[in-house]
Amino acid sequence: MIRSVITGTGSALPARRVSNAQLAEQVDTSDEWIVERTGIRFRHLAGPDETTGTLAYDASKAALAAAGCLAQDIELIVLATATPDQTFPSTATKVQAMLGIDDCVAFDVAAVCSGFLYAVQVADSMIRSGVAKRALVIGAETFSRILDWEDRTTCVLFGDGAGAIVLEAQDTPDEGGRGILTTKLHADGRHNELLYVDGGVSTTGTVGKLRMKGREVFRHAVTNLAAVMTESLAMAGVEASDVDWVVPHQANARILDATARKLGLAPERVVVTVDQHANTSAASVPLALDVAVRDGRIREGQIVVLEAMGGGFTWGAAVVRF
Template structure:
């Protein structure tokens, strides 16, 4: 069977690391308040000259190096972001150009925190149907540019960064590597619970992130547990078969509640929210790269990726490394 197999991963972070204490010096909050409610201790904030595109390019280049490939080996780029460099063209096209590529399709996907799952599933479908052979799938964000720094309930939650995977279509056996099963969902009726209050067609401005945290938490735990069950059922697996869960890094409480619903110990959940905060579409590939590079995720491991974001959108993918 044809599956999309991970050849390499990479990530990139801005230079400026901002601790909770540093944030508390300019926002009405405290290290204790942030840690207790979110588990976050620090985040990275993009500075001058650092954009979603530059971070995405750095992560993609690192993934290519990890795969032992060059841009000449790639024929597709899918980039997930809610904070593109420009309204258009797609930031993916700028990444393509900066890497020295041309001619093949490169486009953005907008599904906020679930964006990387949407991008990965899209690229996987294109690889399995023969539309491409190798793809770079990227999640990249500069959420700091759309935060209201007077709103302590949201501005403390987010950070900037990028993560990338190089995936390749391979003919494998049933127990071989690659993406095994994926499921995506959306419910637009809940958009007012997590959204940005601006846009080109409405206000003509970028706007700021607005969120009803308690309602988002409740939906996240229920929706994520549901989609994880769907993916496991499609793959014919049990939760106990999973070696690692790499979740969207939104809030330590959500990660813990989701793990408990699956009956999995937190020791098998990759947690980077304490170091990176919520990097939206970048959080899943960024966390995956960290766990792969530090040796937790090993070849042959069964790994579940999951995320939920504004829209609401949510999804999950089960893969073998």
């Protein structure tokens, strides 16, 4: 059986690291208020010379080095972002050029915080169908560019960053083989007004700012994430007790805790980086995955569940034997 195997991970963060106390110097908030409601303590914010593309490039280089392959080995780049460098061309093609790849399939996908899961399924499908043997799948964001810094309910929640994985087609055993076992995606556009940006090319002609109704988003997130994780585990034929690690979208510590409880998962099996990075949207899952791989928690052969929910609403999960 041909499966898409994760052979390398990488991540990148802007140089500027901002604590809650530093943020409170310019926003009407406090460290206590932010930590109690979100669990966030720090975030990284992009400087003038740092963009979604440059962060994606740095994360991709790290993933390629970890996989032990050259940029020229990549035949497909799928980049998930809601904050591209330009309206067009895609940020994926900018990363392609920075990596020195003359020709490969390269495009962006837009599913906000679920974008990386959407990109994983797209790349996995293309690898299984024989379109590519090796792919770079990237989640990268500079959400600080679309925040309203006078709205303390939203601007404290987000940060910038990027994460990337190398996926490689490998002939693996049907039972016990490495690779992506299953992915499951959902979307429900009826909830647009709960989490959105109030601008766009064909509407206002401006970038706009992020708007969110946090209480309603929280309620939907806990319900939808628990459901899609249960659904994806059943599709993969994996019991929750067999899961070694859950790598969730890092939106809010309270959402992570509530989702784990709903599934009966021990908190120590959930990778948490939201305290250090805040919500980096499409970058948060691959960024957290890279952290847990590099510190030795996630090892080859373990069962890992990736999950996320974002504006749209979109949500999804993937079950991987690492």
